[in-house]
Amino acid sequence: MTPPRKREQGLVRAYVVTDGRAHPTRNTLDIVSLVNAVPGRSPAGLTPERRAVMDLCRGGALSVAEVAGYLALPISVTKVLISDLIDSGHIIARAAIPKAQLPDVQLLQEVLDGLRARL
Amino acid sequence: MGSAPASDRALVPPGGTPSYVADSVRTAAKILVVGHFAVGKTTFVGTLSEIRPLRTEEPLSQAGAHVDDLAGVPDKTATTVAMDFGRLTLSDSLVLYLFGAPGQKRFTRLWTDMLQGALGALVLADTRRLHQSFDVMGLLEEFGMPYAVAVNQFDGAPHFPEEEIREALDLLPDTPLIGCDARDTASSTKALIALVEHLQTRPALAPQES
Numbered sequence A: 001m002t003p004p005r006k007r008e009q010g011l012v013r014a015y016v017v018t019d020g021r022a023h024p025t026r027n028t029l030d031i032v033s034l035v036n037a038v039p040g041r042s043p044a045g046l047t048p049e050r051r052a053v054m055d056l057c058r059g060g061a062l063s064v065a066e067v068a069g070y071l072a073l074p075i076s077v078t079k080v081l082i083s084d085l086i087d088s089g090h091i092i093a094r095a096a097i098p099k100a101q102l103p104d105v106q107l108l109q110e111v112l113d114g115l116r117a118r119l
Numbered sequence B: 001m002g003s004a005p006a007s008d009r010a011l012v013p014p015g016g017t018p019s020y021v022a023d024s025v026r027t028a029a030k031i032l033v034v035g036h037f038a039v040g041k042t043t044f045v046g047t048l049s050e051i052r053p054l055r056t057e058e059p060l061s062q063a064g065a066h067v068d069d070l071a072g073v074p075d076k077t078a079t080t081v082a083m084d085f086g087r088l089t090l091s092d093s094l095v096l097y098l099f100g101a102p103g104q105k106r107f108t109r110l111w112t113d114m115l116q117g118a119l120g121a122l123v124l125a126d127t128r129r130l131h132q133s134f135d136v137m138g139l140l141e142e143f144g145m146p147y148a149v150a151v152n153q154f155d156g157a158p159h160f161p162e163e164e165i166r167e168a169l170d171l172l173p174d175t176p177l178i179g180c181d182a183r184d185t186a187s188s189t190k191a192l193i194a195l196v197e198h199l200q201t202r203p204a205l206a207p208q209e210s
């Protein structure tokens, strides 16, 4: 038997760090949206969790999912934190999936070319 | 101790030192790698990922949030659902994320997040328990997510003719069925290629702009 997960406590706490909100303020954030910190923007006044997101995203771009993975937070919580930080001008989304035109013929071809080049 | 002032010192996040996406990247795509427990999802993602694979866990229920997520879940002790993921840089401007997650009997928020905008899914299967792939295939079909099936040949697993596997899984004639060793880079890459080639042949590629 595997022992019970230890992360549960962290998950409950993670819910608290979003002030009890389960939904981000914007729904355009995808788990592969690439985000980075706005250069020169000070994290002063941010909660520790939001500051941790800022610190992580200062080094370059990461997907929302990667931010969640590195900070050991659920995706849902990470989305709330990041969308708050976008609203407050701390984080910018660099690139997201162009959802409206997916699946895109050109994108599929680029993915295929990229995969074939690895063989 | 370190010489950098405290404010400049990057704290190492719990998940380790981050590997950032190249500055030139403009597009991020995602493909799902799904299947039942121990079918090789984590192995597959780890084989192809250029970063150390990451994992997130999502609570299945949170006070006041998506309470309906728990309705109908028979095993209330399963309070989290985990997802493994990795990243491949495919060109100067494009990265591909692979998300590996177990099948679920019904949609969870994490599944909705994964499915949204995904190009397609690779369903990993094991010939010793093909029926365990039904849940995840059903979920993909319900969502209209195109998929290919990759059979991982486990040591000691019986070898069936392709036709028998197709029949056991009740695959549509145009659904690709490939063999795959999730521990092998070339084999895993070829499985993804078969999926993407299938995605290219789908007729309904036009944007649903209404």
Ligand SMILES: Nc1nc2c(ncn2[C@@H]2O[C@H](COP(=O)(O)OP(=O)(O)O)[C@@H](O)[C@H]2O)c(=O)[nH]1
Pocket: B035, B036, B037, B038, B039, B040, B041, B042, B043, B044, B152, B153, B154, B155, B180, B181, B182, B183
């Ligand atoms: N022979 C063989 N073993 C595999 C293959 N893929 C995974 N395994 C092994 O199967 C076990 C379960 O794989 P894992 O990736 O953890 O499965 P998951 O639960 O779907 O993430 C591990 O011991 C792997 O080494 C495969 O393609 N062939």
Ligand SMILES: [Mg+2]
Pocket: B038, B041, B042, B043, B084
């Ligand atoms: Mg796994």
